[in-house]
Every structure is written in C-alpha cells, then in structure tokens.
Amino acid sequence: MDGVIVDTEAYYQIEQREFFEEFGIEVSDEELLATVGASFQSFQRSLVDWLGRIGRVVTPDEALRIYRDWKNGREVDYAALMNPGVHESWRVSKSAASATRTPRARFRQTLSFSEGKSRVWNPSHRRWYHS
Structure with a gap:
C-alpha cells in the first residue's frame, strides 16, 4: 500500500542518495525526482x-x-513512515470488525435507501434480504 498507508517516496530518495554517494555517482536532484x-x-x-x-x-x-546487493540487509522502519491518520483508522476498523463478528451482528448489517426501504445483508448466504 505504498503511498496510501506508508509514504516511502521520501525514504527512497534518501536511500538512493546514499547509494550514489557510496558509489561516487553524481546525480542531480531533478534526475532523482524524475524517478x-x-x-x-x-x-x-x-x-x-x-x-x-x-x-x-x-x-x-x-x-x-548491484543495487539490491547494496540495499540487502538495510532495515526499513515502515511504522515510522506511516501516513498521518493510519494508526487511528486501523484502530477504528479493528473495532468495527470486532463489532460484526457475532452471527447476529453480521446478519443485521443494514443499508437504508432513499425510498425508505432497507435491506439486510447476510454474508453467510451472500445475498440481500428485505427487512
């Protein structure tokens, strides 16, 4: 989920800059940004x-x-690279998943439509029922 959950672009830019320095390669910022x-x-x-x-x-x-051999063994702290709000979203989604684990809760998930009708989704049968 690169870019959605984890912002790795800035990290990759720093990593590539280190590669260039270790190999003595001159690369402009514009060239690097083009990647x-x-x-x-x-x-x-x-x-x-x-x-x-x-x-x-x-x-x-x-x-x-050559690049992968150089990169091999370098640790990446992906948790530190997470985009803002990811931890909170994860907690909320885990809570929502826990709340729908019981068979009754799963069966009673309802959607209301503008006509005032509602339907209940039964994931066990993979179909909608009118309530």
Whole structure:
C-alpha cells in the first residue's frame, strides 16, 4: 500500500542518495525526482545510466542486482513512515470488525435507501434480504 498507508517516496530518495554517494555517482536532484512514480523498468534504465557514469557498463538486470546487493540487509522502519491518520483508522476498523463478528451482528448489517426501504445483508448466504 505504498503511498496510501506508508509514504516511502521520501525514504527512497534518501536511500538512493546514499547509494550514489557510496558509489561516487553524481546525480542531480531533478534526475532523482524524475524517478518518483516512474515504472520499475524506467528505474532500471536509470540505474544503468548512473552506473555507466562511473565506468560500469552493465545490463538492466546487472544494475538491479548491484543495487539490491547494496540495499540487502538495510532495515526499513515502515511504522515510522506511516501516513498521518493510519494508526487511528486501523484502530477504528479493528473495532468495527470486532463489532460484526457475532452471527447476529453480521446478519443485521443494514443499508437504508432513499425510498425508505432497507435491506439486510447476510454474508453467510451472500445475498440481500428485505427487512
């Protein structure tokens, strides 16, 4: 749920900057920002280009292996990267799930429509019943 639950883009930018520094690769902020939202294949092509700047001529798969080998073992604290409100939303959804665990509660989940009619969803039978 990248971007919805966890905001990893800023983290990835910092991580990639560390990779460049360790390998002695010069990459502008504009180039790095261009990878935000880019496809996996686009990122791989960028890796090939960046590694080529230091004389490493590699295939896209080799570039990715180099990056993954460098990244291997680095811990990411995803909880610290969670978007605001995620913890509260999670607590609320867990409470709602607990409240609907009993068979009667599940059966009595109701929706009211503008015509004043309501229907009850029975998840066991996977169908609506008129109340």
